[in-house]
Amino acid sequence: MKRIFLLSVMTFLAACSSKKTVADQTGTLEPVDMSAHPPMVRLPDPENNAGHVGRAPRRLTVAQLKQSIAVTTGSQWSQIDNLAASLGQADFALTVSDSNEANLVFAKFLEDGAREVCLKVAVADLGRAQSARVLWPDIANTEAGTKGNDFTLVPDASIKKNLSTLSLRFWGQPMSDGELTAWTTTFKPIAARAKVANKPEQAWGAMCIAMMTDPRFITY
Amino acid sequence: MPELRRNLSWLTALIVLVSATTLADEQVCGQASVNLERRLRQVYLDVIGRPPTLEEYRFIQGKGAILPEDLRELMGREEFYSKIKGYHRALLRANISTSIYSEGETRLVTTGAGLQPLGFRGLSSSPLRGQIGAGCDAFVMQDDCNTSRQDPLLEPTTKTCRDSAGVPMPVSVDYNSNNYDCQLVTGATDCTDAIGKPDATGRVLAAKHQFYCDMRRLADNTLKPHYCLPDAAKPQTAALTTEELDANGKVIAFSNPAPVNGSLPRLARCTLSLNVDNGIKGRYSVQQGCIQREGVVLTAPPYFDVSGVATVPMCAIEAQVRDVNPFTMESCESTRFRGDRSCGCGVNSRRCDQGSGVLFSQRIAAVNEEPLRLIDSVIRRDEDYFTILTTRRSFINGVLSQMYRENQNNTVWLVTPPTSRDATPNVPLTAPGWAEYTRDAQASGVLTTPAWLYRFPTQRSRVNQFYGAFLCKHFSPPSGVDAPPPEDSCNRENNLAKRCGCSYCHATIEPTGAHWGRYGERNAQYLDPAKFPKIDTRCRDCALSGDTTCNNECGNYVMQAYDGDGANSLGELRTYLYRTADEEPNIVGGPKLLVQKMMQTGDLERCAVGNIWNELLGRPMTADEQTLYLKSLTESFTAKNHNLKELILDILSTEAYRRID
Numbered sequence: 001m002k003r004i005f006l007l008s009v010m011t012f013l014a015a016c017s018s019k020k021t022v023a024d025q026t027g028t029l030e031p032v033d034m035s036a037h038p039p040m041v042r043l044p045d046p047e048n049n050a051g052h053v054g055r056a057p058r059r060l061t062v063a064q065l066k067q068s069i070a071v072t073t074g075s076q077w078s079q080i081d082n083l084a085a086s087l088g089q090a091d092f093a094l095t096v097s098d099s100n101e102a103n104l105v106f107a108k109f110l111e112d113g114a115r116e117v118c119l120k121v122a123v124a125d126l127g128r129a130q131s132a133r134v135l136w137p138d139i140a141n142t143e144a145g146t147k148g149n150d151f152t153l154v155p156d157a158s159i160k161k162n163l164s165t166l167s168l169r170f171w172g173q174p175m176s177d178g179e180l181t182a183w184t185t186t187f188k189p190i191a192a193r194a195k196v197a198n199k200p201e202q203a204w205g206a207m208c209i210a211m212m213t214d215p216r217f218i219t220y
Numbered sequence: 221m222p223e224l225r226r227n228l229s230w231l232t233a234l235i236v237l238v239s240a241t242t243l244a245d246e247q248v249c250g251q252a253s254v255n256l257e258r259r260l261r262q263v264y265l266d267v268i269g270r271p272p273t274l275e276e277y278r279f280i281q282g283k284g285a286i287l288p289e290d291l292r293e294l295m296g297r298e299e300f301y302s303k304i305k306g307y308h309r310a311l312l313r314a315n316i317s318t319s320i321y322s323e324g325e326t327r328l329v330t331t332g333a334g335l336q337p338l339g340f341r342g343l344s345s346s347p348l349r350g351q352i353g354a355g356c357d358a359f360v361m362q363d364d365c366n367t368s369r370q371d372p373l374l375e376p377t378t379k380t381c382r383d384s385a386g387v388p389m390p391v392s393v394d395y396n397s398n399n400y401d402c403q404l405v406t407g408a409t410d411c412t413d414a415i416g417k418p419d420a421t422g423r424v425l426a427a428k429h430q431f432y433c434d435m436r437r438l439a440d441n442t443l444k445p446h447y448c449l450p451d452a453a454k455p456q457t458a459a460l461t462t463e464e465l466d467a468n469g470k471v472i473a474f475s476n477p478a479p480v481n482g483s484l485p486r487l488a489r490c491t492l493s494l495n496v497d498n499g500i501k502g503r504y505s506v507q508q509g510c511i512q513r514e515g516v517v518l519t520a521p522p523y524f525d526v527s528g529v530a531t532v533p534m535c536a537i538e539a540q541v542r543d544v545n546p547f548t549m550e551s552c553e554s555t556r557f558r559g560d561r562s563c564g565c566g567v568n569s570r571r572c573d574q575g576s577g578v579l580f581s582q583r584i585a586a587v588n589e590e591p592l593r594l595i596d597s598v599i600r601r602d603e604d605y606f607t608i609l610t611t612r613r614s615f616i617n618g619v620l621s622q623m624y625r626e627n628q629n630n631t632v633w634l635v636t637p638p639t640s641r642d643a644t645p646n647v648p649l650t651a652p653g654w655a656e657y658t659r660d661a662q663a664s665g666v667l668t669t670p671a672w673l674y675r676f677p678t679q680r681s682r683v684n685q686f687y688g689a690f691l692c693k694h695f696s697p698p699s700g701v702d703a704p705p706p707e708d709s710c711n712r713e714n715n716l717a718k719r720c721g722c723s724y725c726h727a728t729i730e731p732t733g734a735h736w737g738r739y740g741e742r743n744a745q746y747l748d749p750a751k752f753p754k755i756d757t758r759c760r761d762c763a764l765s766g767d768t769t770c771n772n773e774c775g776n777y778v779m780q781a782y783d784g785d786g787a788n789s790l791g792e793l794r795t796y797l798y799r800t801a802d803e804e805p806n807i808v809g810g811p812k813l814l815v816q817k818m819m820q821t822g823d824l825e826r827c828a829v830g831n832i833w834n835e836l837l838g839r840p841m842t843a844d845e846q847t848l849y850l851k852s853l854t855e856s857f858t859a860k861n862h863n864l865k866e867l868i869l870d871i872l873s874t875e876a877y878r879r880i881d
Contacts, residue, residue: 048844054878092314172257
């Protein structure tokens with residue numbers, strides 16, 4: 001029994017340490033009978049494939065970015081067509097392939113775009129019913145003061161719920177608990193500053209900018 | 221203890237099972253498959269070009285998985301077809317905006333002056349009127365040319381409005397400021413009044429220079445006398461210091477007393493008379509140093525005028541509709557019409573273009589769009605993907621329909637209509653939408669569209685693009701070989717398929733390029749065998765007699781010999797030069813034959829699989845992946861009638877797509 005246990009543990013460790021699939025380990029052990037288990041899909045060895053085994057993560061193309069902004073915020077960046085060539089869009093006459101490079105030019109322009117779009121949407125949200133809001137759909141008016149725009153009063157649970165919704169909407173990836181706590185901690189002083197400046201739209205507008213300039217938004 | 225052992229054995233089995241499952245489904249020590257929401261976003265961005273909405277995320281979260289039917293549903297959306305068009309735009313590099321040459325020489329523009337006639341204002345004005353940008357006289361009707369006189373001293377008592385064939389003659393004249401220094405004579409109302417008065421620079425208009433007084437229009441369109449003398453500040457005219465007098469002692473020309481080779485020897489005073497080139501009647505040219513303007517006529521509106529007016533004012537030269545010069549019978553259907561005073565823009569100004577350039581841009585956009593529409597139709601109808609390379613079907617909108625049917629702007633757009641006029645759908649110029657139609661038998665999918673032919677302007681570039689886009693092969697010499705030194709005699713071989721150093725690639729490129737041998741280079745013309753036979757005896761006779769231009773009608777034929785093959789090919793269609801008997805069927809079969817050959821190799825299928833893989837995974841297949849996936853994906857693609865949607869579905873379903881590097 002000890003021998004079986006030892007061999008099993010070795011199998012488990014060897015699989016990870018050698019970065020190979022179980023299917024590549026045939027003939028080295030007396031394996032447990034797995035005939036009833038569904039067939040396993042063979043994967044290429046990353047070491048023989050320049051580290052590849054799946055999709056290459058990449059930056060959104062300009063066309064995808066334009067669509068993403070529209071779908072995510074319901075608004076559009078007014079300069080995206082003017083800046084398309086600088087952002088990497090090919091015209092197929094002089095430039096024959098789209099650039100997916102996440103360079104500083106792209107980051108700088110996208111930040112400009114995020115500021116424009118997010119603050120525009122946040123201002124519009126101030127006048128919308130809760131169900132129609134883009135940036136704080138999970139916060140009831142009653143939770144944000146008498147005018148519904150004092151986000152310093154919003155309970156942590158609602159902030160986290162809203163951040164979770166936004167992260168799904170912007171990134172397709174709900175935040176983990178730890179990240180939710182961190183972002184909630186970040187949100188609170190921003191909401192306080194927005195209140196002092198009497199610009200309540202900046203509270204969730206800032207979160208929107210942060211999410212739109214996050215690598216999880218611009219890559220996939 | 222036995223119970224502990226039994227439990228331990230279960231635990232051991234569980235560890236092995238879990239480790240195996242984990243390795244297969246979740247992790248290969250660093251590379252992880254993505255979560256459901258992230259994968260949904262990835263699929264949406266790859267398949268329809270946008271991320272999911274919140275509702276779409278929630279829907280899939282509720283289902284717990286992305287199923288094949290979800291992917292099929294996505295591939296039925298308009299967004300998918302739009303994404304696929306974008307993919308093929310990149311594959312075909314479908315943008316001819318820098319491939320077609322036009323400086324606006326055929327554009328009809330108007331000015332706010334006088335009758336506001338349409339006319340040329342660019343380079344074409346130079347041979348017709350004497351100066352680039354010069355318009356006609358917008359204040360005189362051509363056929364009433366004697367009702368007003370701009371320069372009584374320069375014009376005859378009775379002006380000739382048209383010559384014997386009806387070609388419009390000049391109705392007014394001005395000295396050209398490129399040669400003359402013309403200054404306003406202050407305080408004078410006309411040229412008779414101006415004699416003895418100073419101009420703006422203090423020159424007094426002498427009586428002997430009365431023919432050099434020019435009534436010119438100021439910015440407010442009023443006529444004022446100007447004193448014009450050869451410009452002393454310009455090298456060409458500064459030496460014209462000798463005055464030639466007529467019997468009355470009036471200066472009629474300035475000449476150079478010591479002309480040297482290349483200098484201007486003489487400038488005669490301006491009149492309304494035109495020069496006749498080489499004494500050939502009908503070949504008019506403008507007097508040097510003069511701007512000779514014809515008048516205005518009212519004519520049918522140009523084809524691009526959709527306002528519904530019955531007539532529009534147009535410069536009399538441009539308003540003509542002849543197909544040939546009435547004296548020399550030279551054709552007006554080539555770029556020479558722009559310099560031939562007797563041609564004009566044709567019926568409804570078909571040879572000319574809209575002045576704003578909007579229509580030109582619309583034509584470019586339509587040509588770019590045509591192959592994408594063709595591909596869209598194949599994919600939308602779930603047809604064999606490679607139909608895009610062979611089908612005769614295509615699509616046409618108003619801009620293209622009218623261009624093909626009416627032969628519009630045919631000196632800029634050197635495009636052979638894809639089928640006869642009657643078989644071309646008659647779509648009004650401004651009508652929205654596209655109509656499907658069938659092109660003539662030689663058509664071969666996207667490979668014979670103007671977009672392809674203009675974008676890849678030579679036979680060699682067409683081969684190169686075909687190999688790159690559809691066979692995933694690229695031409696480059698074998699590694700480690702060196703080009704022979706320049707002094708090596710093998711460099712003198714004219715046939716690139718044989719020339720040392722070049723033959724590595726051109727032994728393939730040249731015979732393959734012959735598939736486009738019946739398509740012109742730097743244009744989109746089909747060289748119909750009925751009009752362009754393999755051997756043209758007239759071109760051969762011209763070539764043998766040393767007339768290599770043959771009245772500009774043998775541009776597609778071998779007219780000069782640089783070697784023995786060239787000497788044997790004089791008078792042959794150029795594409796036949798250096799082609800062997802085995803390769804000549806390529807010319808006859810066209811691109812369609814090339815596609816048929818390549819289908820037999822399987823390269824087209826493998827490349828299509830590789831291209832879609834690259835598009836979805838963002839990188840090419842690795843060697844291991846080719847072993848794992850390429851064969852099965854290609855076989856599946858073939859078995860499913862080369863259905864592109866099924867191929868996309870297959871690749872989306874691979875383990876590789878589910879994981880992220």
